[in-house]
Amino acid sequence: MKKLMLLYTFLCISFLSAQTGTIKGLVVDKQSETPLIGATVELLNTSETKGVITDLDGYFTLENVPLGRQIIRVSYIGFESITLPNIVVTSGKDAVVNVSLTEAFDSLDEVIITSDTNKSRAINKLTSVSARQFSLEEVTRFSGGRSDVGRLAANFAGVSAPDDSRNDVVIRGNSPTGLLWRLEGVPIPSPNHYSTLGTTGGPVSALNPNLLKNSDFITSAFPSEYGNAIGGVFDLGFRKGNKDDYEYTGQVGIFTGIEAMAEGPLGKNNGSFLVAGRYSLV
Template sequence: MRKITFVFIIVLGYIANAQTGIIKGLVVDKQSESPLPGATIELLNVEQAIGVITDIDGYFTLENVPLGRQMIRVSYIGFESITIPNIVVTSGKDAAVNIALIEAFDRLDEVIITSETSKAQAINKLTSVSARQFGVEEVTRFSGGRSDVGRLAANFAGVSSPDDSRNDIVIRGNSPVGLLWRVEGVPIPSPNHYSTLGTTGGPVSALNPNLLKNSDFITSAFPAEYGNAIGGVFDLGFRKGNVDDYEYTGQVGIFTGVEAMAEGPLGKNKGSFLVAGRYSLVSLLGIGAGGTSATPNYYDVSFNVDFGKSKLGNFSLFGIIGFSDIEFLGDDIDEDDLFAAEDENSKADSGFGVIGLKHQINIGSSSFLRTTVAGSFATNEFKADRFIEKKHSARTYYKIY
């Protein structure tokens, strides 16, 4: 009888621990990106107050957090406090957040300066700040977004998409070609499967939202660093992996495909690795999708390896590689197929990739130097065999490359 009671207590304790989760992350100065040790993190809207402070490297771990959507407040002396809502806490995976605090300044007596009105300047001062920040949760929660940052942006003010078959972005009537994609500060080709050279969109996104950190979408008044932008800017960044524990994630989606992700600590200098791979689900099932009976095949791999801080600075290696192909056979298509014809056999192949090495070192207490070396590639090939007289036994055809 004592053994049964002991086992029951253990099982009951295990169930109780499974009802809580962990929130962890990094707190830095937004201007210098240096860690802020001693910052206070509080869990709000709970009966019993829970709080921790960051360690010497700016990291924190908030344990025994109730499951569900939670809110935290981060404060630090000399900086403006920030409240972060809608943090999804689960028992199977730690919730990771990266927080950048802005230095607070005392308000002084106002000084009024008057001058003649310049017609070259807009009356509405908000026209110079047409920017929107979005996070991974916003991308995955968006209804009908297919976990695609491009389709999410199509719901912002002044932004639209030509049709539902592609994620091209039209900003205030500008051509989608004017959109600039950047990853970790590096301009990249269109990060989409089945993309065509010279375009910035595609049917299926090759960007994995589970690797993205909070990123910017800018529609006008671009800073000088976005010199090649005409229509808009997607400035994306990769988050760091879990620096304390190893985590493995798997999920399945119609458009995102079958996905596996691993992350965990690397080395002794608070380094981490984060890698994820996806493969087309419809390809594994052998079915068509998106208005065609042809089977699309696509896969991509994304990674971010942070080697931690050392005397030489912080090095990190990041990249995305994706390939896709689809074959339309005239004898196998349906009559209402949107992309193929009965008298034509065609095949489309495309590829995209970017790999970069980033280095950052602090210079003094209020500045840093960041250097990024990266390379990218994009390939696209389309072949078509057109049958001039399909009904005759002897077929003639021509090829288009």
Template sequence: MEDMDTHERLMGVSIKVDGTSFATLTDSTGTFMLNLPVGVYSINASSMGYQKFTQYNIEVSSGNDRIMHFELQPETAQLEGVTITVNRSASASGTDMITPISVQKLTSQEIKSNPGGNFDVSKVVQTLPGVGLSNGVGERNDIIIRGGAPNENVYYLDGIEIPVLNHFQTQGSSGGAQGILNVHLSKVLN
């Protein structure tokens, strides 16, 4: 459990499971533990000063620990007024060119439950708004997002960049015929 902006671990966040009496609080390291029966649940996280966050369709299976990652967004406050002063001797800094324009996070449950996705991350991404196919047919996993090029996309698994997401890539492209990620073992894909 962490702050979405600062990535600071959050203590004392209330965790509740919809439709049940299961609830707990995060400890000083921002972690929590719940023992739930096998099933699919919606889990709420709330804390003072943060917007309530719900993760839906969390699948709990027998014999496996389910690791979840929550990022809470701070609530905005209405200010009475703001005073802006300018220091002309300070230099301006440009934005980091690595900063992504947009990020879409998908849980393994969303990937598994997507109709027609066939447990393939790229096939699921192709159904998102603003995403097009490079060849227009869908037989390959090359995707174009908002008019960009297929090699301008990046995938992360648990915060680690995945440079090659597909089997059978062709030179100069980013997609192949089939994805290589096992969504049954992955947690969150950005």
């Protein structure tokens, strides 16, 4: 009887512990990309106030988070606070969120001056327009996207696709060849299988979205670092593996095929590894 009671207690504890998940990530300065030490990360829309601060490397771990879509707010002295909604928390995999904060500027007393400056232009010359940041969760949630970043972009404003059989990206009527693809800063001609000569699209994407971090899609006013681009820019990057726990992922899809992925800590200096393999069925 005592053994049965111990087994029952263990199962109850395991069941209750499976009802929560973990949100972790990195908080950096958007301009310098240096980690922000002591930034506050708060979990919103919960009955109990829950929050943590970032460590010396800018990392944070928010544990015992209820399952489902959650909202967090990240704040730091001297920087503008940011609220991130629709973070999917599951019990089987940690939710990884990377946050970039922008430095805040205090309002000064009013000063009246006379100038011939063109007031139709912003004072901040680094202001960007027609730029869109997308995450892995958006790519996988998009209906009919086939886990393809190109098909996801076809639903943005000013963007269209010729048909559903290919993922060519047409931005404001420009040719698909005017789209620049970059992966970790390296230009690539076409990130697709069975691509046609003279285009950058194809029927099946060679990019695995599970390996990508938050990336940028720019449709105009490109910064000077992007050359040889007319229509738009897809600036992609690989994410880092989980530096705290070992995680394994298996996935099967009609178009993406069979996929396996493993990630976890590596070494003693906060290193990590991330490996994946995919075999397409198309």
